[in-house]
Amino acid sequence: MRKIEAILLVWGVRDEVLEKLPLEGHWLYGEYDFIAKIELRDEFEMEQFAEELRHLIHGGTFKLMPIALSTIKNGVEGSETVSMLESLKVSAP
Template sequence: MVTIEALLLVWGVRDEDLERLPVDGYWLYGEYDFIGKIYAESEEEFEALKRQIARIVGHNFKIFPVKYSATSPSGPVFGEKVEVSAYL
């Protein structure tokens, strides 16, 4: 299983569009209009979230992955579980 956490920044978007985002976050006033945190349980889910955000706000966003972790169902020694996490 893969877990991805990422930071979402949005700018230049109407308030009505920000309300439609599938991400919990905070409204900002300044260079960016919105900041939020994205959680995805797989790379496919992460890509689907990116496409959904792009349909709502166009190209006025950046996503910065901050944590990528994976769990192997069978570890390298005696079948134990091994979890690997990387902060980017």
């Protein structure tokens, strides 16, 4: 399992929609309306979350950008590797 940290940016939505977002974040006044840092279990959960946002916001006026992955330890002499997100793309309109 790969833990993912991501930044969510939302713009062009009404305050009533922002109040329905299922996470805590910060309201902004400028180019973006809302920003939040979120933690997800894996790529599948990130895709599901992006789909929920599309339905809640009624469009694609958000960006969900992965910023960090957890390190995966192999059992061989403490060596470590970091898995890359090959199939995951940044959500953008």
